[in-house]
Amino acid sequence: MAEAKIGIIGGSGLYGIDGMRDVQEANIKTPFGEPSDTIHIGTLEGVRIAFLPRHARGHKINPTNIQARANIWALKSLGVEKIISVSAVGSLKEEIKPGDLVIPDQIIDRTKGRIDTFFTSGIVVHVSMAEPYCAELSKIMLGASHKTSIAVHMGGTYIAMEGPQFSTKAESNLYRSWGASVIGMTALPEAKLTREAEMCYTALCFATDYDCWRENTEAVTAEMILMTLRQNVETSKQILKYAVSNLSGERKCSCNAALRYAIATAPNSINLNTKKQYSLLIDKYVK
Ligand SMILES: [Zn+2]
Numbered sequence: 001m002a003e004a005k006i007g008i009i010g011g012s013g014l015y016g017i018d019g020m021r022d023v024q025e026a027n028i029k030t031p032f033g034e035p036s037d038t039i040h041i042g043t044l045e046g047v048r049i050a051f052l053p054r055h056a057r058g059h060k061i062n063p064t065n066i067q068a069r070a071n072i073w074a075l076k077s078l079g080v081e082k083i084i085s086v087s088a089v090g091s092l093k094e095e096i097k098p099g100d101l102v103i104p105d106q107i108i109d110r111t112k113g114r115i116d117t118f119f120t121s122g123i124v125v126h127v128s129m130a131e132p133y134c135a136e137l138s139k140i141m142l143g144a145s146h147k148t149s150i151a152v153h154m155g156g157t158y159i160a161m162e163g164p165q166f167s168t169k170a171e172s173n174l175y176r177s178w179g180a181s182v183i184g185m186t187a188l189p190e191a192k193l194t195r196e197a198e199m200c201y202t203a204l205c206f207a208t209d210y211d212c213w214r215e216n217t218e219a220v221t222a223e224m225i226l227m228t229l230r231q232n233v234e235t236s237k238q239i240l241k242y243a244v245s246n247l248s249g250e251r252k253c254s255c256n257a258a259l260r261y262a263i264a265t266a267p268n269s270i271n272l273n274t275k276k277q278y279s280l281l282i283d284k285y286v287k
Helices: 068-077 135-145 169-177 187-196 222-244 272-277
Strands: 006-010 021-026 039-044 047-053 082-091 101-103 106-110 152-154 157-161 182-184 200-209
Touching: 006 068, 039 222, 047 068, 068 187, 082 135, 082 187, 082 222, 101 135, 101 222, 106 187, 135 152, 135 200, 135 222, 157 187, 182 200, 187 200, 200 222
Parallel strands: 006 047, 006 082, 082 200, 101 152, 106 157, 157 182
Antiparallel strands: 021 039, 039 047, 082 182, 101 200
């Protein structure tokens, strides 16, 4: 089976990575259904990477219906340790202009009833989400983004909303009053699931617009938003290309031990079926 340690999840507009060589296609079935699309595993800058477009090629899956558990499980089963999530977001701050990049460090959950854990039965697991993103991985992405001309904002809170509709003005202003930086529909449950899978997770969030809070002085057209989105996609490809060669090293962060003290169920109370079902995630702790 194909293998890669680095996984890239593409968002709106990013359905492929240019310049990948020796591409293998993986159609993976997981206990949680099928991932959003075929995963392409190929070599970029000498490093094997796995690419998965979260809305499927052609943008067919809305945020609520993304099988995030299948996506993360499939990447984990390929050996992926580090995930870079690329997405389009709305800006909640004046200084984050359309076309800017935000590498967030916090998330507020405003999704509704998405299944956000692998561990739904037979075992209880409480991972820490105090720091939802991997600081080490984010630092590498910051370094790579500095090699492009994009304006980067390091840190900031991502509001994960349900959608598919965008916010009302009242909601948008509420989130601004919370000090949030950007708003999108896909950081959760991805961040929680990657933590449960002991993977490093970081995000490249490209602002396409000012959400709806800002009283515009200039007219913003759909065409302008689309142009920003296209430009962002090109920049994201450049950043990923610059970053991958720095991503192949061993991990020094604690993401790899996220389950160490998180499994609340006594080992002898976890039955054989549960052990089998979750062996990809818990094998090193529960024999
Ligand atoms: Zn990490």
